[in-house]
Amino acid sequence: MLTIRDINVKIGQVEAVRNFSMDVPAGSMIGLVGRNGAGKTTVMRAIMGLARLSGGSVTLNGENLEKVDIHRRPALGLGYMPETRGLIPDLTVEENILLPTWVMRGIDGKARLKLVYDIMPELMPMADRKALLLSGGQQKLVALGRALTVGTRLLLLDEPFEGVAPALAQRLSEVISSLRSESLSTIMSMSETTHSESLLDQVWRIERGANVAAGAA
Amino acid sequence: AAKDTFKVGIVTFLSGQAAQSFGVPAANGAKLLVKKLNAGEVPAPYNTPGMGGMQIEAVLIDEAGGATVQVQEYRNLVQREKVDVVIGYVGSGDCLAVAPVAEELKTFTILYDCGTPRIFEDADYQYVFRTAATATQDNVGLVRYLKALGVDIKTYAGIHQDYAWGHDSWVDFKAAMGRIYPEATVAAELFPAFGAGQYGTEISALMQRRADVIHSSLWGGDLQSFILQGLPRGLFRQAQVALSTADHVLPPLGNNMPEGVIIGARGSYGYMAPESALNTWWDAAYREAYDNVVPVQGPYRMAQALLGLKSAVEKAMKENGGVKPSSEQLSAAMTGLSWESPAGLIEMTNGKGHQAIQSIGFGRTQKDKDGNIVLGDILHFDARCVNPPADKKSIEWIEAGFPGADCD
Amino acid sequence: MNPILRTFGLAALGALVFIAIGLVVPAWFLFTMTKAVGFGLVALGLVGLLRGGLLSFGQGLYYCGGAYVSGLMANWAGVTDMIVLLSVGCIAGGLIAALVSPLVARYRGIFFAMLTMALSMVAYGVLTKIAAIGGSDGFNVPKPTLLGYHLAETGFGLYAIAVVIAALAAAVCRVHFDSGLGLIASAARENELRIEYLGASVFSVSTRSFILAGGLAGLGGTLNGVALGHVDPFFSYWTTSGEMVFIAILGGYASVTAVFGTALVTELVRSFSGQYFPESWQMLLGIFLLLVIVFLPRGVGSMWAKPAKNHAIRSIKEPAT
Amino acid sequence: MDLIFTILLDGLIYASWLFIVALGLTLVFGVLKILNFAHGGLYALGAYGAAIAVPFFAGLGMPEWFSLLAMFIAAAAVAILIAPLIERGLLRYFYGRDEVLILLITYAVFLILEDVTKMIFGVNPYYVFEPRNLLGNVEMGSLFYVGYDLALIGLAIVCGLGVWFGLNRTRIGKITLAVIKEPEVSQAMGVNIARIYLLAFGVGVFLAALGGAFTSPLISVQPGNSVSVIVVSFAVVIIGGLGSIPGAAIGALIVGIARAFAVYELPEAEIFIIYLVMVAVLIFRPEGLFTPIKARKI
């Protein structure tokens, strides 16, 4: 479904990603694993268009993403949870989750919100709190919820378990595994696979921006 | 030597607030007069081409940017552009700053407009001249005019921009009032910032204090805004407003000018110019060149500077055998000189022969029979009636009760 | 060689070269360069502030302070010796800054800029009111002397003094910027919280830069007041401060010499466009500014002054990417 | 009593004018992190626009009251013509760069606008009296006030509430907030941030031009109007807290009333009263009266 072919990304003088390739079949859970600075975040940003490719291509169901404006990519079913969480501090939790539905055509915000609450009921009590008041881990939850509202085809979760207490991490991996379906693929970046070994169909390793080895988890 | 060109640096406001009211009209006047002088088309006694036969080349410089910039630009004019003389400066600060530099560079320089008496009262210069009277006459003349019209004044108020010009004008006016209307008291004195643009509060304050006369040295955009904002609020009905330097807002405001406002022009300029062949020519030439707009103080003052220069150049050349005169020769020729200008006779009597005096006119707006606003009640005061004698400082002269004033 | 000695040696050499240049250039250019040094000194102080993440939009106050105090001293006490005047102006600028600093040193960014501007505007307003020192018209400053000699009318003497002062100031600033405190100041620009948690006071770091900048501004004000022969409250007006900022930003904070160059270039651009396009020089200045920002965003000084290299670690290899 | 009333009323009128101008400034800063020096130039363009539009529509035989509408049209026209030019053509290449650098860029734009305006409209003044005569005069206390001036108070309130409501109570407003705080993430959530930037800048330009347009009947429209406006509105925005709308309102009120007080009671201080107020406020509230909330950073 998603095909990454020989992409290169330069950040400043640094080649953060070099000739990296990856295939994500429909309905799969992929782990993108590498040490700090290996380039995981950069790959995700490249898929979202936030990092510019200096070579190679990213195609989603045959469509070359490079031709799609950044702000039109979510409409293709791409849900992104950034490493920094990226919540809007002045908006409430609920508004944060709804944000993508406000700008996309033909999407039923209410229904999506209900779906997210069904999957993660712990968000409901926080619904009216402003995002800036949440602790780091709570923000992760909300960011995941927000990614779910649009991520109907491909979820990009950058370090979903990082900084999350074990109890919550467990809960998160439950949530993520409950999302498993025919049509939805998930890429999770992580520096370790402890929380998620059971979840993953495939692990892609990245080191210094380049592929190392791919294989089943 | 007749093939020589005579290079004149001309400095006046081409941008900023003073451009529209003073600078650009003066620059226009300069361009026009230089052209006419070069062509020898100015009436006698100025009907010889150029300056002593030399074609005039004008270098125009913007006066904006403050005294520091002007000192530098002055040096550039003299040292880089090698102009023969400099004519310029509306701002008092610019005049004060440039004068010592002119002296240092030994370059003949005419201050054509600025009003502060400090220049020749605080220092002596060899190369610096001012071909227009100081601001003293504006305010002394205005009080005399009020008296001549028989205006009854028990209280008066002032509104002036908050810089030297405004403060000096108010000081002179108050001093003159003290002599001529000794009973009158000050009801309010307001100093809005230069370029404030909004006068609602000031107008309220003036109206609440209910003065018989409101004196103002506002000019340009500030003055126009003040008039526009005061008119519907009845300010001009409530008090006799006396504006010391307002002639230049008459052409743009036209019939939006309120009735019964006393207008000064800092000289016998424009509407108040004396009848003479020279003035008739000047008025017509300017109107023809610039959309039939009446020349006001800016172009007149520029003209009297240029004509004074021409007189001095030609006088000096008569004495030096017809070569291009040096700054020293020009200075000698200019000292104590007098010459005819469209605004009447200019006499370099004060400041050891470096400071001009001239006559001044005032008028009051009124409606003519077609309902148009025109200037009526025009009166002139002789130069020696409104200017101190050569040996007196202005403010001392006023406070002493105008000794030696000659008002016929 | 000791880096401090080396810096001062270079400065002395530079001063000699520029004094030599002064012997051959026309008088108007000599004057323009002198004035550029005056502005450049103020901008150099701003560079110091900028290195610490502070932008003052009110350096006019200290510039004006230096010019007024030294100018009044020349007028009232008859002291015209440049060494005395420059010292007095420098101290006056620094002292005013020291008085103001408790008030401003805890601010950052735009607020700092605007607060300093407001203070300079209050000074401007007050000075325009004091008729005894000329109100808004200001006053003239007598011709300077040096050790009893009158400085030549050509302006060369003053220019030479300006060059020496500029070289000295640049050297002092270079040494200071490269010092421990200079490094801490730059660190404060990047992350104040970190500096506080390392145990340093951002407040006192800022205060020091501010007083240094004030002193340099006072120096510049004195030099320009004397060179122009005239001072007025416009020295403290916000557009004057704005011009200094303009020069400092164009110079960039990598270099301590660039500001003098950008001051000169700005003066020349303004002067020539003011003469040849008197009706549109503002536009040309605006376009010039845009061009510099677009093509040299880190300032002209970034062309030659590279951020200090860590020679000791050059040998260590970058990660092989 | 009468005096206090007059001071308050005069202060309020002045504050209303200030607020309309400062509102655009604070909005543009809030969204784009740009302290827009060119705001004064845009204000001047609004005034010129009104000076052209009012007679133009009168010439088309429109009724007199239409001149009020014509001023809105003029402001909108300025926004539509100029905002894309400046924002798309220049500013967008500098987003995320140093605030000071961007301030310099807008300063350059200001310089250019000054001369371009002068080239287009010349140095001779323009006048628009008509709108100011429409609303009659009102007697208040012992004085006459012009209805139009009082109506400015209403306009200021409408503008302020409008922008506040738009930003805090509408979706587009909340999207704008999102772009303010997290431009990149917003983009990844589907927000066309270019459009939001343009919109916010456009509204800012519109407000600047509107301020100018509605001031044009009070002044003679000519070069040199723009400079003083900038500094005062900077002061207002700083006093209120950068990016805060209620802050701008309170800031304008404080400045307006302080100035009115100075005119009556302390005319010598009028020239610097605004700066004194600013210094005083900042001493007690280092980031202005209303500081927008910031995200946790440690």
Next chain:
Amino acid sequence: MSGAVLEVKGLMKSFGALVAANNLNVEVMPAARLSLIGSNGAGKTTFVNMVTGYLKPDAGQVKLDGKDITRLPPRLITRAGLGRSFQIPQLCEAMTPVDNILVALEIAGDGGSVFRPARTKGSLDRAVEMLERFGLERYAGRPVNELPGGVRKLIDIAMSLASRPRVFLLDEPTSGVSTEEKFPLMDKVMAALEGERSAVIFVEHDMEIVTRYADRVLAFYSGEIIADDAPDEVLNDPAVQKYVTGTAR
């Protein structure tokens, strides 16, 4: 006198209606290895922030070596001998790691001199040595904002250690650090503090790290300390298992 280096008594903090710290009492002995665990939003960072002067507590007292440091600014707390690192690294972003360390050493030294050059052979050597201790030398010459998260974390810690604190608080030192590097990182931190007999307090979500490096664990939940004991005891506490570690079934 209890012999504790750090005494925290009755610390309270609310944000509006939310109580983020409710009567926290802790005593820390010299050379203690104390870990703070807790669910997300339990109040760990708030605790660290109050102890280190970033937040002013509503009530309560913090004493370092018997000296009250409760309302001191961070600068003075640091100088008193209490250091901290940050959950989100606080670095001088445009500067290189070497410069960051130089700044830290400079401040920890004499606070920086007006003219003595910052970059002498000696000072650079010391900075590089510090980086080497954390295995960071290969990043030395790049601005830190170009460096990966884990590296930034280490630089942050290294900077904080320059002042040789007697009590050192680390807020999630290993989050964002890859598995392979977590243990080496903690080893380095602990080793660096070993010689000083400094007490270490670290917030941690990874229980492997907790069990390996802590000799005492505080478990936070909803603004309160729900357990305070040796690691084994705490991790077997049912409440802790339910709310924090999630190992209860």
